[in-house]
Amino acid sequence: MSHEEFAHADGAYVLGALSIDERRTFEEHLHTCEDCARSVRELAGLPGLLSQVDPAVLETPPGLSPVPETLLPRLLQEVRRSRRRRVRWVAAASAAAVLLAGVGVAAWTQRDDTAGTGPSVAAMPPEQDMEQVGQDVVEASLGLESVAWGTRLQLTCRYTSDADDAAYSPSAPPSYALVVHTRDGRTEQVATWKAVPGRTTTLSAATASERSDITSVDVTTMSGDRVLELTMEVS
């Protein structure tokens, strides 16, 4: 029999609805047809999930429940409330930033490359890979999160310190800085750190600038040469 005759038998097969003869023929076909075998594997878990469901769900479709009319007004109310709160916080955060300027506020955590998924750190937005703009041993990905006081940045760095790499044999590990550029042309150094070769390190930094005002973020050497950059999508 040809593949076409079996192409739709996978569903009935995993549900156990084929006759004995049909099942036997289909199973023989599975030995020779990778497409059907893969398809069966993809569907094989579904009967187990279906078994958790009350069959009544299939008999009587739920009456469509309209979205409550109060939802949108409440959401917009929250939006306004959070905007007011943010205006106050940004003012406070800017004042704090003045006090801290030049200190390089950065909090460190470290983890081994080999470590699996440990206890999760504070939830952060997914990180995007930064683009290489110079020849260097650092690779990094960056996540930015809008918070009440501005923007939280989380940087995950990897250092490709290959022992055979003759180009990389510094006497001391290099240091880097994280630099934020904003729409109005300001440049702010938000963190500095030392490379830890062979390690993946995560550091977080903060700025009072709004997420939407940030145009790009660079990783530079301490002498100011850009090695990585991430340009924000214009919204």
Add this chain to the structure above:
Amino acid sequence: MASSEDQLMQALHDEHAAALWSYCVRLTGTDRARAQDVCQETLLRAWQHPEVLSRPPATIRRWLFTVARNIVIDEWRSRRAHRETVTADPPDQLPEHEEADQLLQSWVVAEAVSRLSTDHRRVLYECYFQGRSVADAARRLELPEGTVKSRTHYALRALRLALEEMGVTS
């Protein structure tokens, strides 16, 4: 004043509230007041993460479902922790969080099933829940056997997609 932030929230609501609402109703065991709280909190978090919204619609939807589910799970956990400190109940035989996760998963599957078309639900009902063969189901549904087969195929494909969107992988 309708700011761009209001507009963003309005757009989020228009695009996703209906699907998210129905999911939240299911997830809260049709407790509509709680469903609305969860729905509201989820959309608010999405609004606070504009970077999420630049992703493809299916990814956004999945993100929303995940956030909603986590909110429900967190509520359960904190209520349980509270009750444990208050009454010092002896632990149940089955760890409660596993039970809760399973209950939640069964609701998510029910939600995915209820999104299937009537035709798809009917073949699954006959061929799986009633345990009928393709031939029997075909007689009952007054359809050719080939149609029953292809409907079970497409019904399960559609179910798998819906479940993936809700963060359940089979």
